[in-house]
Amino acid sequence: MPPTSIKSRFGSRIRSLRDDRGFSQEELAERAGLHRNYVGGVERGERNIALENIVKLAKALSIPTRDLFTDFP
Amino acid sequence: MPPTSIKSRFGSRIRSLRDDRGFSQEELAERAGLHRNYVGGVERGERNIALENIVKLAKALSIPTRDLFTDFP
Structure with missing residues (x-):
């Protein structure tokens, strides 16, 4: 099984x-x-996706930006 | 005082x-x-900076990616 890419995760x-x-x-x-x-x-x-759009998505989802990365290494 | 930009933060x-x-x-x-x-x-x-490079920097700093965003909204 190939590892899940960062972008897919x-x-x-x-x-x-x-x-x-x-x-x-x-x-x-x-x-x-x-x-x-x-x-x-x-x-x-x-x-x-780049930094500024990552932060926009976090705001739109009403969560702190760091919480988008809970599954990440 | 202007707000600190996302990129600067x-x-x-x-x-x-x-x-x-x-x-x-x-x-x-x-x-x-x-x-x-x-x-x-x-x-x-x-x-x-985009997602894949963000993750590379976190690894190089030996911290979870989410910890790069502790100061973020």
């Missing part, structure tokens, strides 16, 4: 938190000021 | 952790597999 975390809140991708994107397609790409592990 | 955190460990910028860069000039730019808050 982050994407799964975003999707899980979004689902917990009952947000659609579109709703999360709008709250974060990002494009829906971009958020979809992040969730699929296709995007090497 | 992250850069200060990296510099502080690097100093704690007694690493030079060059040493940290080498451990992380990044260029010294790039690490300098991150520390100065000039770079919107």
Whole structure:
């Protein structure tokens, strides 16, 4: 089994938190000021998302930024 | 006083952790597999560093990725 990539791990975390809140991708994107397609790409592990957008997603999910990384090494 | 930007906040955190460990910028860069000039730019808050490099810096500093974000909203 190949190791889970950093981008996939982050994407799964975003999707899980979004689902917990009952947000659609579109709703999360709008709250974060990002494009829906971009958020979809992040969730699929296709995007090497940068710092400022990471912080936007944390705010949109109402959690401290560090809590996006609880599954990380 | 202008609010501290996200990039500057992250850069200060990296510099502080690097100093704690007694690493030079060059040493940290080498451990992380990044260029010294790039690490300098991150520390100065000039770079919107992306996920994969954030994780590389955390590993090079021997801390969990989430601990890079203790000062963050």
